[in-house]
Amino acid sequence: MVELKKKLSKKYNTEFFEFRVEKLNDIDKKIIPFFVKYTIQVKKLLDFQDFSKVANVINKKAHLTTEGLNQIQMIRKGMNKGRIFCVTESETPSAAAFVKIEAGDIII
Numbered sequence: 001m002v003e004l005k006k007k008l009s010k011k012y013n014t015e016f017f018e019f020r021v022e023k024l025n026d027i028d029k030k031i032i033p034f035f036v037k038y039t040i041q042v043k044k045l046l047d048f049q050d051f052s053k054v055a056n057v058i059n060k061k062a063h064l065t066t067e068g069l070n071q072i073q074m075i076r077k078g079m080n081k082g083r084i085f086c087v088t089e090s091e092t093p094s095a096a097a098f099v100k101i102e103a104g105d106i107i108i
Contacts, residue, residue, distance in 0.1 A: 002030045050075045
């Protein structure tokens with residue numbers, strides 16, 4: 001079952017929607033196709049792509065191995081506030097206009 005609820009953020013005094021999912025299959029069959037059809041913009045698009053990668057690792061049962069868990073941890077570290085951006089000269093930024101900068105990279 002997938003549940004969509006409209007909520008109010010008390011901290012920011014804004015409305016938002018929350019998806020609740022009970023089965024992994026619903027992520028593949030409902031959530032991911034929804035956000036592929038209704039594309040998320042800029043930064044959150046990259047987080048969605050990472051989320052999709054994790055779902056794929058889990059679907060392949062790779063999360064049951066140390067290597068798979070490590071892969072998920074690496075993806076997770078780069079999501080949300082862990083993501084660092086470098087914007088190109090593009091007038092209208094898109095997901096292609098952002099580059100993840102790995103730790104240890106030198107920015108000049």
